[in-house]
Amino acid sequence: MALASSALIAHTTDLELVIRHVLAGLGQGVHAGRERGAGVEFSEYRAYAPGDEWRRVDWKLLARADRYYVREAERDSHVAVWLVLDASASMAEPSRSIGGLDKLGYARTLLACIAAIAQRQGDAFGLAVLASGRVQFLPAARGPRQLQRVLARLKQVTAAGHLPDADVLRGGLRLTASPSLIFAASDFLDWPSPLSDALVRLRHMRHDVRAACLHTGAEQEGSFDSGPAYRDPEREGAVFRFGADLRETYLRNREAHFGAVSAALRASDVLQVSARIEQAPGDVLRQWLRQGGRR
Structure with a gap:
């Protein structure tokens, strides 16, 4: 199932087709529904x-x-759903086992599914894309036309540059003061970062913040080809070699880095899911949509 789902993502640009495939049988909303009953x-x-x-x-x-x-x-209570996509250059990292699949495509699919669920539930939802030091912002709205706007914007995204700095990000995430659901998809290779600071700040403002930390299988296992040199896409002139002699150090540093990421998110009460992009997206969505802890 994982390979079939991820292969579908890799080999189609039709997000609506992918959404139908991934959400089949999911049967879950982004929060308790309010469309029926008192107060409507x-x-x-x-x-x-x-x-x-x-x-x-x-x-x-x-x-x-x-x-x-x-x-x-x-409704007597309104919840806006905000989709935050890290589209910095590192998100172009491809899967080494599924051709055509990269972290950005997987993140785009997760957020498109969240948008479809929000639209089905009747919530307002908006999008913020972080790339090339800028924030591309689509204000929140309801309805099927908004879903088409979000899907069109997601289809156009390419991974480029670095994350916006703190001032740009603070002005770019123009969220309302009312409680919102925020779904942020990133590889979190930069930590701490302006994005991590923004997510923690939004959680302190009582928004429900949820982070998806995406990896490739090769990144998690350190199973890179030792032949070529690798250029850091976000740091000009930075070139690295990866060989068997460096794998142990790489894995140790990686474990320490993402251990710090997880600890910081838990300390700020931000719900986190960690996923390989080769996983079935439906399984990741089930984790991401589950109720958080202290709210």
Whole structure:
């Protein structure tokens, strides 16, 4: 299942196809649903758009107007879902076992699935892409058209440059003061970093912050080819060689680095999932969507 799912990601640019495949049978929302029951009041009608649920169509109005309309409802509590994508150069690192798959493509798939779940649940959701020292920001909105905007933006992303600095990131993550769900996908090779500081700050503001830390199998195992030299894509002029004599040191340093990442996230009550990009994305999503600890 893992190889089949990851191979699908690697060999299609159709995010909607991937979403349908990954979410089949997942049956989970990003939080407890609020669409039915007390506190939900009718707000307005709007024209039906592809992706709307048929149960929300007003069939009586269809009989009168000969057009499909959807009933919108106001909720007594609003939760915005924010998708944060690290698209710095290191996210272009490819899988060594699945051709065409890299960390950015896997992260893009995870966040696209979260967007689809939020849209299905009726929540507002927005996107922040961090690349080349800048933040590309798509404000939060609801509905199938917003999902198409998010998917289109995700399809256009390429991994480049470095993360924005602290001032750029602080101004770029323009979140509301009301509690939000924040899903951030990164390899967290830079730690501490402006991104880590921003996530901790957002958690201290009482947002529910969740981080997906992505790796390739080769990165976790240290199973790189010892022949070629490797250039650091985010540091000009930095070139490294990887051989059997360096593997033990690499693995020890890597374990210490990500141990510090996990400890810092736990200390700030940020829910973290760690995943190889060769894993089935549905399994990672189940972990990412589970309820956190202290909130």
